[in-house]
Amino acid sequence: MNEPMIDVDVLVIGGGTAGPMAAVKAKEANPKLKVMLLEKANVKRSGAISMGMDGLNNAVIPGHATPEQYVKEITVANDGIVNQATVMAYAQESYSMIEQLDRWGVKFEKDETGDYAVKKVHHLGAYVLPMPEGHHMKKVLYRQLKKARVEVTNRFMATRLLTDANGEIAGACVLDTREGTFSVIRAKSVILCTGAAGRLGLPSSGYLFGTYENPTNAGDGYSLAYHAGAELSGIECFQINPLIKDYNGPACAYVTGPLGGYTANSKGERFIECDYWSGQMMLEFHRELEGGNGPVFLKLDHLAEETISTIETILHSNERPSRGRFHEGRGIDYRSGMVEMHISEIGLCSGHSASGVWVDEHAATTVPGLYAAGDLAFVPHNYMLGAFVYGKFAGESAAARASSREHVEIDPVQLAAERERVLGPLARTDGLPPAQVEFKLRRLVNDYLQPPKVTRKMEIGLTRFAEIREDLAQMSATSPHELMRAMEVHFILDCAEMAARASLYRTESRWGLYHYRVDFPEKNDADWFCHAQLKKGDDGEMTHFKRPIAPYLVPLDEEEKQAYNRLRIVKEAVAA
Amino acid sequence: MSHPMPMTQNRVSVPVTVNAEKCIADKGCTVCVESCPLDLLAIDMAKGTAYMRFDECWYCLPCEKDCPTQAITVDIPYLLR
Numbered sequence: 314m315n316e317p318m319i320d321v322d323v324l325v326i327g328g329g330t331a332g333p334m335a336a337v338k339a340k341e342a343n344p345k346l347k348v349m350l351l352e353k354a355n356v357k358r359s360g361a362i363s364m365g366m367d368g369l370n371n372a373v374i375p376g377h378a379t380p381e382q383y384v385k386e387i388t389v390a391n392d393g394i395v396n397q398a399t400v401m402a403y404a405q406e407s408y409s410m411i412e413q414l415d416r417w418g419v420k421f422e423k424d425e426t427g428d429y430a431v432k433k434v435h436h437l438g439a440y441v442l443p444m445p446e447g448h449h450m451k452k453v454l455y456r457q458l459k460k461a462r463v464e465v466t467n468r469f470m471a472t473r474l475l476t477d478a479n480g481e482i483a484g485a486c487v488l489d490t491r492e493g494t495f496s497v498i499r500a501k502s503v504i505l506c507t508g509a510a511g512r513l514g515l516p517s518s519g520y521l522f523g524t525y526e527n528p529t530n531a532g533d534g535y536s537l538a539y540h541a542g543a544e545l546s547g548i549e550c551f552q553i554n555p556l557i558k559d560y561n562g563p564a565c566a567y568v569t570g571p572l573g574g575y576t577a578n579s580k581g582e583r584f585i586e587c588d589y590w591s592g593q594m595m596l597e598f599h600r601e602l603e604g605g606n607g608p609v610f611l612k613l614d615h616l617a618e619e620t621i622s623t624i625e626t627i628l629h630s631n632e633r634p635s636r637g638r639f640h641e642g643r644g645i646d647y648r649s650g651m652v653e654m655h656i657s658e659i660g661l662c663s664g665h666s667a668s669g670v671w672v673d674e675h676a677a678t679t680v681p682g683l684y685a686a687g688d689l690a691f692v693p694h695n696y697m698l699g700a701f702v703y704g705k706f707a708g709e710s711a712a713a714r715a716s717s718r719e720h721v722e723i724d725p726v727q728l729a730a731e732r733e734r735v736l737g738p739l740a741r742t743d744g745l746p747p748a749q750v751e752f753k754l755r756r757l758v759n760d761y762l763q764p765p766k767v768t769r770k771m772e773i774g775l776t777r778f779a780e781i782r783e784d785l786a787q788m789s790a791t792s793p794h795e796l797m798r799a800m801e802v803h804f805i806l807d808c809a810e811m812a813a814r815a816s817l818y819r820t821e822s823r824w825g826l827y828h829y830r831v832d833f834p835e836k837n838d839a840d841w842f843c844h845a846q847l848k849k850g851d852d853g854e855m856t857h858f859k860r861p862i863a864p865y866l867v868p869l870d871e872e873e874k875q876a877y878n879r880l881r882i883v884k885e886a887v888a889a
Numbered sequence: 890m891s892h893p894m895p896m897t898q899n900r901v902s903v904p905v906t907v908n909a910e911k912c913i914a915d916k917g918c919t920v921c922v923e924s925c926p927l928d929l930l931a932i933d934m935a936k937g938t939a940y941m942r943f944d945e946c947w948y949c950l951p952c953e954k955d956c957p958t959q960a961i962t963v964d965i966p967y968l969l970r
């Protein structure tokens with residue numbers, strides 16, 4: 314059987330945030346190249362920023378912060394485990410990317426003098442740049458895609474990457490999610506921009522799609538990269554966020570913080586000094602939730618009416634605009650009560666935390682011809698601006714490689730196996746519904762992987778995941794849509810297994826709650842001050858190894874290293 | 890060896906409501922169907938209106954914002970409300 318095959322020079326997979334930037338920059342680097350942007354949804358409204366964004370979480374703007382300060386901040390916030398070269402490359406490009414976006418029409422908050430109105434939210438420096446009118450992000454990107462003549466292919470999902478005999482990238486297998494047909498795209502370079510693994514844990518509401526992340530992002534890229542033989546790093550450093558309970562969206566301390574809002578306990582008291590999301594912050598949050606002062610709330614009711622309406626205007630029109638109707642349904646008003654918060658289900662995301670596909674400062678993975686940018690690329694705490702900056706690096710690197718190469722033959726064995734895997738569920742007239750398998754899998758992720766992590770539980774989890782793997786071959790799909798969901802369950806299972814194995818490998822605790830192992834409660838720098846890598850071994854099994862931390866470009870002194878370990882507010886002793 | 894797997898259908902309330910008076914799907918509009926990042930909406934050809942086909946909603950609102958006739962209302966999914 315022969316499937317349709319098309320050839321492009323650069324294939325960008327995922328058209329959310331990093332993807333459009335990568336495609337535009339690849340085309341700008343060499344306009345002769347055929348650049349295709351492949352998107353599971355529609356690039357006009359896809360990804361984390363489908364409704365825009367409240368602000369930049371990590372802007373490095375001259376006069377407010379230096380790249381060196383930023384590299385220090387992220388190194389400390391990520392407990393030392395960073396490849397500083399990648400963070401530095403981001404920091405140095407941050408400002409010119411802001412200027413580029415500004416020229417493209419993105420509106421950032423400015424003060425009376427026209428300077429960017431940067432706010433302090435992090436523990437040490439000032440990096441938050443609000444975008445109160447940030448709802449038009451996708452329009453701005455779409456205009457650039459058209460202008461650069463990028464070929465956009467919507468409603469297609471990549472299911473596997475193809476490699477040649479040397480292990481170099483050859484292309485991708487893709488599924489038309491509306492027609493249910495399978496085809497092949499040959500490419501000289503491939504860029505993964507498929508976002509976070511956002512459908513890993515099950516939200517406590519039990520609603521499969523009520524996730525923090527845009528649930529189209531099922532961890533596709535983590536699985537795609539893994540099966541292509543790429544190294545992944547820090548998978549044990551989970552993403553866990555402090556969110557509005559049940560709504561499961563950000564409480565937006567970054568918007569409300571600079572205006573006087575804060576995270577409080579049930580007494581309305583502050584208990585953490587800094588609301589910037591880090592594992593250490595989440596551990597304090599967890600302690601407060603579980604302790605006698607829980608639950609935890611977002612507190613705004615002490616603010617002036619004017620301030621509260623400003624906050625409402627931003628939060629209810631941007632990013633997650635249904636927040637307003639959620640509060641309304643519960644009878645919550647920022648003026649008269651606090652908003653209950655909780656801890657999210659686990660995910661994998663380097664945009665917020667630090668788990669991803671290993672990349673160097675040019676966005677290259679360890680597989681020749683494969684690049685990665687955005688939430689799935691291992692550049693800690695990279696957020697939206699990091700997705701744009703690494704999108705640019707990836708586009709330029711991929712274009713350079715594609716300009717000097719020919720297409721390679723596709724291995725018929727790889728192809729046949731993938732065709733069978735993808736089309737299997739449609740061919741099966743009856744079998745397990747993908748949604749049911751997904752529910753069970755993600756419930757098991759909660760039961761066995763949600764921190765605090767317990768060794769024996771994670772081992773049991775692995776046994777249960779292996780049983781689910783048997784179930785995959787029994788799923789059936791009644792429509793192309795359901796087939797897409799079935800393929801996503803494969804990705805989610807790969808991520809779950811990686812999350813468990815990577816967590817077992819690192820026998821210490823680090824990053825606060827993100828990797829808090831009750832049987833190894835201490836940090837152990839002697840053995841574990843290193844990256845923990847994971848890849849598919851030659852025998853097809855998951856293998857683990859250490860990668861030394863490259864010597865720091867920006868050294869830290871002992872005092873600075875401790876900054877994020879002192880987030881809890883220490884009360885003055887009350888005089889008797 | 891293959892034997893049929895017994896199945897049933899569960900009823901669920903879905904968060905998206907389409908106002909049939911306002912919806913102009915019968916004139917060829919498919920804007921919401923194209924907007925939805927999760928691909929949950931479809932056109933009912935017989936009725937000439939859009940409807941929510943799958944209960945997999947992120948309550949993100951592109952469908953509602955992009956609809957040219959304000960025919961769509963997105964509720965918070967029942968389990969979260």
Ligand SMILES: Cc1cc2nc3c(=O)[nH]c(=O)nc-3n(C[C@H](O)[C@H](O)[C@H](O)COP(=O)(O)OP(=O)(O)OC[C@H]3O[C@@H](n4cnc5c(N)ncnc54)[C@H](O)[C@@H]3O)c2cc1C
Pocket residue numbers: 326327328329330331332351352353354359360361362366367368369370371469470471472506507508509525526527529530531533534562563632633664665686687688689695696697698700
């Ligand atoms: C609710 C929320 C609030 C946030 N707030 C902020 C903020 O205020 N400031 C900030 O700086 N950052 C914020 N972030 C983080 C920021 O949005 C992300 O870091 C950034 O947008 C990630 O970009 P990305 O390109 O990696 O992923 P996305 O923009 O999510 O894009 C991934 C794309 O890949 C597509 N895709 C997935 N799998 C496949 C496949 N198999 N085949 C084809 N396509 C596929 C998806 O449909 C999607 O369009 C927030 C994130 C969320 C979820």
Ligand code: SF4
Pocket residue numbers: 907911912913914918919920921922938939955956957958959960961
């Ligand atoms: S966008 Fe509005 S008018 Fe168009 S099909 Fe959808 S609901 Fe109907």
Ligand code: SF4
Pocket residue numbers: 905924925926927928929930945946947948949950951952953963
């Ligand atoms: S709210 Fe979002 S996920 Fe739900 S139907 Fe509308 S566009 Fe789709």
